[in-house]
Amino acid sequence: MMIAKRKNRIRRSAGSVIFDTLNLLILCLLAFSTIYPFWDTLVVSFSSLKSYLSSSVHLWPKEWSVEGYSYMLSNPLLWTSYGNTLFITIVGTCINMLITIMTSYVLSKTYLRGHRVITFLCVFTMMFSGGIIPTYMVIKDIGLLNSVWAMIIPTAISTYNMIILRNFFSAMPRELEESATLDGCTEIGVLFRIVLPVSLPAITTVTLFYAVDHWNDFFSAIMYINRQKSWPLQLFLRSMLYENEAAYQSGGESLFLLGQPMKMAAVMMAIIPIMCAYPFFQKYFTKGVMTGAIKG
Secondary structure (H helix, E strand, O other): OOHHHHHHHHHHHHHHHHHHHHOOOOOOOOHHHHHHHHHHHHHHHHHHHHHHHHOOOOOOOOOOOHHHHHHHHHHHHHHHHHHHHHHHHHHHHHHHHHHHHHHHHHHHHOOOOOHHHHHHHHHHHHHOOOOOHHHHHHHOOOOOOOOOHHHOOOOOOOHHHHHHHHHHOOOHHHHHHHHHHHHOHHHHHHHHHHHEHHHHHHHHHHHHHHHHHHHHHHHHHHHOOOOOHHHHHHHHHHHHHHHHHHHHOOOOOOOOOHHHHHHHHHHHEEEEEEEEHHHHHHHHHOOOOOOOOHOO
């Protein structure tokens, strides 16, 4: 009997080893397909145009060069656009979170009269919108054209993010709020002293969603902002790439600055700042999304 159990254990162990090996190979392939594009971009950004053209696979710079970064950093408009993007991201995210938290907290109260109607009207905006031209006319009429506020005020709240927080708030035990109310807390006090500290995973997740959206927002900038002093980073990088492409087609002399290394340097400068924020939010990310998606 002991021999039979041992053989059975050996068989299970062999199957487990095969299963784990296949899982490891699949995960390694997925990790490689995710990491390699970023690594290729980083390597090309530190390579010269000659070394870039000499090989189609870039695992390490054959000839180091930082001319692409030097060219980008020497442009004063870069720092202006960086400042605009930081302002849009920080101020816009703060406004987003304030409005989203207030709306989500109110709609999480099932005893609120008309809360279903208000929720339906909010969800309705996810399926139907006013359209690009009417939205542009509204932005123009209220005087937000060529202003960074055109990228903040029209997107002050996201229905999707509001629903995540509302579901999170709805799943919280009502006894927490009732006990705080008995201790003399107002509704605002309950929200900021009880609800928000408990909802930190969901709050952090939604904050990350808003911050990434603001940082990567390109469509709103190209629609509403024509003045260079108000350009965000994404619009500045687009302008740099288009100018270099036009110079290349007209026979420009600086071949390196018209090549792929400069473009990759621009890409790295755009993605590195927001990537640095991810490690601080990662531990809350999955928990916040899953908890907010459980209850409808």
